[in-house]
Amino acid sequence: MKKTTISLALLAVLSVASEARDQIKMVGSSTVYPFASAVAEQLGATGGVPTPVVESTGTGGGMKMFCAGVGMNTPDITNASRRMKSSELAQCRANGVTDITEALIGYDGIVLGQNKSNAPLKLTRKEIFLAVAEKVPSADGKSIINNPYKTWNQINPSLPNRAITIYGPPKSSGTRDSFEEMTMQHFTEEGDLKGLYHGAGLKKYSKIRTDGVWVDSGENDNLIVQKLGKNKNAIGIFGYSFLEENGNKISGATVDGAAPTPALIASGKYPISRSLRFYIKNNHRGEVPALDKYVAMFMNDKMIGERGSLKRLGLIPLAKGTRAASIKSATSHAPLKALSLMQK
Amino acid sequence: MSNNINNHNPFYDPTLKKRHLSDKIFKYMAMSALLISVAFLLVFFTDIISKGLPSYKQAYIELPVKYNTETVADSSFAIDEKHYELVSRAWYRDMPKYVSENPEVMNKTPIEWVLADDEVDQYMKGHQNTLTDEQKTVVEELKKQGKVESKFNTLFFTTGDSKIPENSGFLASAVGSILTILVCIAFAFPIGVMSAIYLEEFKKDNKMSQLIEININNLAAVPSILFGLLGLAVFINFFGLPRSSALVGGLTLALMTLPVIIVSGRTALRSVPASIRQAAYGLGLTKWQVVKDHVLPLGMPGILTGSIIGIARAMGETAPLIIVGMIAFIPDIPTSFTQAATVMPAQIFTWAGMPEGAYIERVSGAIMVLLAILLTMNAVAIYFRKKYEIKW
Numbered sequence: 001m002k003k004t005t006i007s008l009a010l011l012a013v014l015s016v017a018s019e020a021r022d023q024i025k026m027v028g029s030s031t032v033y034p035f036a037s038a039v040a041e042q043l044g045a046t047g048g049v050p051t052p053v054v055e056s057t058g059t060g061g062g063m064k065m066f067c068a069g070v071g072m073n074t075p076d077i078t079n080a081s082r083r084m085k086s087s088e089l090a091q092c093r094a095n096g097v098t099d100i101t102e103a104l105i106g107y108d109g110i111v112l113g114q115n116k117s118n119a120p121l122k123l124t125r126k127e128i129f130l131a132v133a134e135k136v137p138s139a140d141g142k143s144i145i146n147n148p149y150k151t152w153n154q155i156n157p158s159l160p161n162r163a164i165t166i167y168g169p170p171k172s173s174g175t176r177d178s179f180e181e182m183t184m185q186h187f188t189e190e191g192d193l194k195g196l197y198h199g200a201g202l203k204k205y206s207k208i209r210t211d212g213v214w215v216d217s218g219e220n221d222n223l224i225v226q227k228l229g230k231n232k233n234a235i236g237i238f239g240y241s242f243l244e245e246n247g248n249k250i251s252g253a254t255v256d257g258a259a260p261t262p263a264l265i266a267s268g269k270y271p272i273s274r275s276l277r278f279y280i281k282n283n284h285r286g287e288v289p290a291l292d293k294y295v296a297m298f299m300n301d302k303m304i305g306e307r308g309s310l311k312r313l314g315l316i317p318l319a320k321g322t323r324a325a326s327i328k329s330a331t332s333h334a335p336l337k338a339l340s341l342m343q344k
Numbered sequence: 345m346s347n348n349i350n351n352h353n354p355f356y357d358p359t360l361k362k363r364h365l366s367d368k369i370f371k372y373m374a375m376s377a378l379l380i381s382v383a384f385l386l387v388f389f390t391d392i393i394s395k396g397l398p399s400y401k402q403a404y405i406e407l408p409v410k411y412n413t414e415t416v417a418d419s420s421f422a423i424d425e426k427h428y429e430l431v432s433r434a435w436y437r438d439m440p441k442y443v444s445e446n447p448e449v450m451n452k453t454p455i456e457w458v459l460a461d462d463e464v465d466q467y468m469k470g471h472q473n474t475l476t477d478e479q480k481t482v483v484e485e486l487k488k489q490g491k492v493e494s495k496f497n498t499l500f501f502t503t504g505d506s507k508i509p510e511n512s513g514f515l516a517s518a519v520g521s522i523l524t525i526l527v528c529i530a531f532a533f534p535i536g537v538m539s540a541i542y543l544e545e546f547k548k549d550n551k552m553s554q555l556i557e558i559n560i561n562n563l564a565a566v567p568s569i570l571f572g573l574l575g576l577a578v579f580i581n582f583f584g585l586p587r588s589s590a591l592v593g594g595l596t597l598a599l600m601t602l603p604v605i606i607v608s609g610r611t612a613l614r615s616v617p618a619s620i621r622q623a624a625y626g627l628g629l630t631k632w633q634v635v636k637d638h639v640l641p642l643g644m645p646g647i648l649t650g651s652i653i654g655i656a657r658a659m660g661e662t663a664p665l666i667i668v669g670m671i672a673f674i675p676d677i678p679t680s681f682t683q684a685a686t687v688m689p690a691q692i693f694t695w696a697g698m699p700e701g702a703y704i705e706r707v708s709g710a711i712m713v714l715l716a717i718l719l720t721m722n723a724v725a726i727y728f729r730k731k732y733e734i735k736w
Binding site for chain 1: 433437438440441474506507508580584586587588669671672673674675676683684697699
């Protein structure tokens, strides 16, 4: 008898679940999470609607849920620290998510930081690759060998004679994905080492060495920053906002001649940077009326502008022209086209 | 001489000294094991309490506040330039709303206690902070005049999560925990107890029932994250219940708690002596009457103890709730079972990843509250056991 009551209760709840809701649901990147939840809180406090729910699932996980279909049980927005892939868009379309708008909000730089008491460090992406890859080209450049480098000056005599120790994010992190893509696959997939690595059967090579030189340091960037305070030889890899917050203790290495400053990250001169975005499911606009309010509040100079409140949280604002264009396309619900995803 | 005596003593044991020694060693090893665990516990508690107590205090500043049409339009003008940055962003955000609710303050400049920024709060507590030297002198000045004060942190106990550290509290997650646990109890307790009764009193002993038994015992040891995956597949994807809601979270935790309740329930029922049942049958009672009037009431203290401990464990659980979307930024206090909610351990987890010192403090503060609740629940379990325990 109790079981029948329970199944009846379940059925009753079922009918509740399919109604329209006034609360926005978001998933996606942990990098965008602090910005999205700040805007969500602001909307809840001043917009007269329930505070949107922001879940941090990682970019890939968010895309999967976002593209799972249309309906009140799927998220309305997914945050991303990279562009949507064409395969993900195809998945979306196959599941009926046909009307998507992309909103570019700003940039995040991946910083190689060190204890401030050290002399400034000038690195190139090639040197970073040689320091972290498990297999590197041999000195004559003809074969691939296990990484022999233990100190920075073995890679380049002009670099300091310091042991290579790198505290970096673990495999589950989006920061790690971006780092591998921009410093390692940059050479092994597009650059001058492509032939060598593909010839050895190593496609999309981005394996980080496991001989103790690279130390996985957890998702918590705070921890990496703390470790740099104790270990003066070490280099840490983390998001730009942590450099800004700890500028009195930590300095960022220049990469390919560009220092990790907001201006150089925004202009793309600093090479290890990525764009932050969110994707809006326009199919839900009718049933979730707060969606437009959220987009209008987020895509506004007060939030993402040069003096916007998200800058205090570490967002690197877009250049003025790009920003205006992005705000316009997001607030006018410009549909995302497959072709535009091909562009960088 | 003495050797001689010993040699002739039929009870003399040459290994006696050695045996006593190993006895002593064993005793001290066991004792040091206990000491180590007590030491760990002490370190844990002193660390949590010393870090957590400050979170129950929050700095407020006494300042003149300008209420007029200009400052309502842009609340950053309500506080003079010198103190502008010392006041919480949450205060600026909520000020227009406050004025619309209290129109009598309009066009006045009352002196009020306003919420201070978390960095001022951290400075007041002597913790690491990012105040500039200039700001520090301003705070010191205010301190001399008695215009900055650490007051009891009511916000911490009355609000939900916030991206503004000084504005964040754990009430929303506490309410979420209560709703989730209510769902968990409503499903796990009756189903668990009924299953235990069936398995113990009605079931015939055959291959099938043995298989079920083994599986239930195994389920009790399954890692909790797997129940999260089950909850996602069954409740969200199949039944279509709302993600992140207390309902889904409670059902998922109920799945996890069920085997614990069944196993402990069966043990409790089994401890009711067979003589009671036989006497009842002898009087011609039906099985239902025997269970309802005799076995269940006598087994209840044991069942309750097991259930409370299982539910206390569910209350501290985070892993399965990650999968069903309850670990998220959910600042609103939930008012129904289908609304998005978060739970206390989840709130502790999200705060622990934040960079600001004020959150680290709140982590320990929230842990203290959670521990207090869990200890109370366990105390209740012990009370029930002691009060209704019957020695046969």
